[in-house]
Amino acid sequence: MGQRHLFMVATCLWALSCALPLAASSHDALLRINLNKKSLNYEALTEAKLARQQDEDARRLLLKFGGSDSDAVPLVDYLNTQYFGVIGLGTPPQNFTVIFDTGSSNLWVPSSKCYFSIACYLHHKYKSSKSNTYKADGEKCQISYGSGAISGFFSNDDVLVGDLVVKNQKFIETTRESSVSFIVGKFDGILGLGYPDISVGKAPPVWLSMQEQKLLSDDVFSFWLNRDSDASSGGELVFGGADPNHYKGNHTYVPVSSKGYWQFNMGDLLIDGHSTGFCAKGCAAIVDSGTSLLAGPTAIIAQVNHAIGAEGIISTECKEVVSQYGEMILELLLAQTEPQKVCSQVGLCLFDGTHSVSNGIESVVGKEHVGSDVMCTACEMAVVWIENQLRENKTKELILQYVNQLCERLPSPNGESTVSCHEISTMPNLSFTIASKTFVLTPEQYIVKLEQSGQTVCISGFMAFDIPPPRGPLWILGDVFMGAYHTVFDFGKDRIGFATSA
Ligand SMILES: *[C@@H]1O[C@H](CO)[C@@H](O)[C@H](O)[C@H]1NC(C)=O
Numbered sequence: 128m129g130q131r132h133l134f135m136v137a138t139c140l141w142a143l144s145c146a147l148p149l150a151a152s153s154h155d156a157l158l159r160i161n162l163n164k165k166s167l168n169y170e171a172l173t174e175a176k177l178a179r180q181q182d183e184d185a186r187r188l189l190l191k192f193g194g195s196d197s198d199a200v201p202l203v204d205y206l207n208t209q210y211f212g213v214i215g216l217g218t219p220p221q222n223f224t225v226i227f228d229t230g231s232s233n234l235w236v237p238s239s240k241c242y243f244s245i246a247c248y249l250h251h252k253y254k255s256s257k258s259n260t261y262k263a264d265g266e267k268c269q270i271s272y273g274s275g276a277i278s279g280f281f282s283n284d285d286v287l288v289g290d291l292v293v294k295n296q297k298f299i300e301t302t303r304e305s306s307v308s309f310i311v312g313k314f315d316g317i318l319g320l321g322y323p324d325i326s327v328g329k330a331p332p333v334w335l336s337m338q339e340q341k342l343l344s345d346d347v348f349s350f351w352l353n354r355d356s357d358a359s360s361g362g363e364l365v366f367g368g369a370d371p372n373h374y375k376g377n378h379t380y381v382p383v384s385s386k387g388y389w390q391f392n393m394g395d396l397l398i399d400g401h402s403t404g405f406c407a408k409g410c411a412a413i414v415d416s417g418t419s420l421l422a423g424p425t426a427i428i429a430q431v432n433h434a435i436g437a438e439g440i441i442s443t444e445c446k447e448v449v450s451q452y453g454e455m456i457l458e459l460l461l462a463q464t465e466p467q468k469v470c471s472q473v474g475l476c477l478f479d480g481t482h483s484v485s486n487g488i489e490s491v492v493g494k495e496h497v498g499s500d501v502m503c504t505a506c507e508m509a510v511v512w513i514e515n516q517l518r519e520n521k522t523k524e525l526i527l528q529y530v531n532q533l534c535e536r537l538p539s540p541n542g543e544s545t546v547s548c549h550e551i552s553t554m555p556n557l558s559f560t561i562a563s564k565t566f567v568l569t570p571e572q573y574i575v576k577l578e579q580s581g582q583t584v585c586i587s588g589f590m591a592f593d594i595p596p597p598r599g600p601l602w603i604l605g606d607v608f609m610g611a612y613h614t615v616f617d618f619g620k621d622r623i624g625f626a627t628s629a
Pocket residue numbers: 139140141142213215220221222
């Protein structure tokens with residue numbers, strides 16, 4: 128196995144941060160794509176927030192994402208994304224800086240036929256008339272993102288990825304990009320690495336074309352993301368194998384549970400070894416190189432924020448639920464009421480164990496039409512928290528006090544929360560359970576440092592992002608996780624492997 132012969136030599140695509148070619152060993156012939164990294168900056172983050180606030184409601188994108196219709200909705204928030212590289216499109220190759228994104232499946236770049244979008248003026252544009260290998264398609268398409276949409280049409284051409292020429296790849300020439308994120312983004316387009324099931328127009332993702340054209344001796348690609356902000360190399364994407372220089376020990380593999388995103392079943396998140404409950408029986412998770420942070424259910428993120436001292440917004444609904452119903456919830460749980468029935472029994476949710484309902488419930492406290500969806504959600508979170516505390520044999524007073532504190536740690540609707548940079552060394556380890564193994568994130572790994580006018584701001588790498596059933600609850604393991612764990616995307620065996628990054 129160790130002598131696997133991979134055919135491509137190392138290559139260096141990103142001119143500015145080019146390491147020396149890595150073709151030193153004759154056995155080591157992996158196709159390496161050096162990734163460039165853009166430091167996160169706080170202003171950019173704020174713009175991202177603005178962009179998202181301009182959406183009528185940040186949560187709509189969750190609904191969109193969680194919707195059961197089969198429309199592909201690639202993940203959002205490209206603005207914060209740090210890792211990108213260069214590909215060549217056409218013959219002779221026209222260069223484009225793209226995000227390699229495992230959370231979507233299409234390849235798209237701006238078209239020379241894009242006339243009316245500012246975004247197109249600021250980026251490289253593909254000119255089909257300058258390419259000998261261009262084949263027209265012309266079918267129109269549109270992709271909706273959380274903060275905008277791109278539209279364009281399909282074309283076919285050769286794609287140069289490293290030294291590898293992928294023939295006749297179907298891709299999108301965009302003619303309109305209506306999103307702030309795309310305008311400010313430092314990249315021209317996106318190269319999606321998800322499954323074809325979420326590809327718009329059923330265009331095969333680039334890895335599938337590589338597989339069909341037998342360009343790879345091993346049907347995998349792998350990511351190493353360098354979290355060292357001072358290093359010249361941002362990371363490495365390898366097609367056809369994994370670079371042994373960048374991981375320690377063996378990979379732990381989990382099967383892909385649903386082909387679309389790179390999705391698998393994940394277990395509990397532990398804070399200093401203590402269960403956070405919500406995913407104890409398993410939650411879906413996806414690995415997404417196109418998201419910078421790590422996103423998860425609000426009920427868990429609030430507990431993480433509490434444990435690490437992150438500031439959130441005070442949720443009046445949450446506090447109201449605790450003060451009015453806290454004791455009742457506690458008593459019901461002590462009386463062995465099934466947790467998913469508690470909130471309907473106290474009258475805050477219409478049905479058992481679901482977020483989806485309750486428009487127009489008359490509030491029991493006598494107010495007309497309280498934001499009852501919010502109350503229902505707050506109640507369901509309180510149940511999870513109280514259950515956890517009961518398991519630890521805490522007293523009633525302590526439990527209600529703690530749950531009340533958690534209300535204050537509820538993340539803001541935009542998800543990010545700041546922490547004190549001085550207290551990183553006192554923060555707990557957080558551990559994910561994957562394939563019965565524990566994957567630890569230390570505070571140094573999950574706290575993200577940003578520069579804001581010469582000052583360092585620290586934010587929690589965990590953000591709240593709720594996706595309703597049946598597709599949720601869902602974890603999105605973005606760059607914060609992938610930076611700690613070298614990740615193999617094995618499309619030959621439909622599995623995902625994680626090993627400690629090196
Ligand atoms: C495209 O990128 C490659 C690799 O970085 C470089 O050698 C080539 O000169 C670039 N081509 C153009 C037209 O900029």
